[in-house]
Amino acid sequence: MAKGKAKGPKGKKITLKIAKNSIRITLDGGRRLDLSKMGITTFPKCILKLADVDELDLSRNMLKKIPSSIQKFQKLRWLDLHSNQLEELPEAIGTLQNLFYLNVCNNKLTTKNLPEGLNLLKNLHILNLGLNCLDSIPTSLGALRELTEIGLFDNALTTIPNSVKKLPKLKKLNAERNPFPDSTKQVEHADSIKCVEMLHLVQEKDLCSSCLKMCMDERDKLNKLMNVTPSCLKKPSFPLLLTPNSTAKDNQEEWRLRDNLPRHSTDHVP
Structure with a gap:
């Protein structure tokens, strides 16, 4: 009888041709590589040849790992990895200095596997860490001084560090459905943090x-x-x-415009 490790599901193979045909032009003229809902199980190396895109959507696949080669996407402003099976993020993600939006919601991320490089994303405005396995939030995220929205909902958090709650530009902090010992204390900064629920x-x-x-x-x-x-x-x-308040948003064109992103060619939210 043949021996060997059981293999996981074999995902769809993404070729360079498929990837090129998946590039979309956004409303503000940016280029988005949309490979969402493609049944991908491993990061397609061929897309490294398209690393000049402004947005990358790999959401709703079966990815378990993002390689350090993600750092080649230096123009990237929008990275959507939600609803995969990610257990960790590469340290190299901290090199994406133009990143405006990062969504890693609905994965299997743990606190110890959050890279320290996250605190290097100085231009990050929106960060979604909801629906993961986080039991604490690194105080180092307080270095993200441009952050306006952060999603921490549906984790295993018992507290939120003041360095995060008191970020100077933070307007929305969603930390619902966490086992806080006293939930009222977690929104003590509510005058400046608007815990607004958006309807999608x-x-x-x-x-x-x-x-x-x-x-x-x-x-x-x-x-x-x-x-x-x-x-x-x-x-x-x-x-x-x-x-x-769905974390899996299909049609976000109006939402992009409503968020008043800077009007540059790379400013667009998938």
């Missing part, structure tokens, strides 16, 4: 199982709170869409 429409088929369960639980809670049922609502209905 997303098709149910595009949500991972954990996101879908979270959305449906939140919808049930909202219905109970309002003491109404979905059939009683008078608002226009969207039978195939879920509405509670």
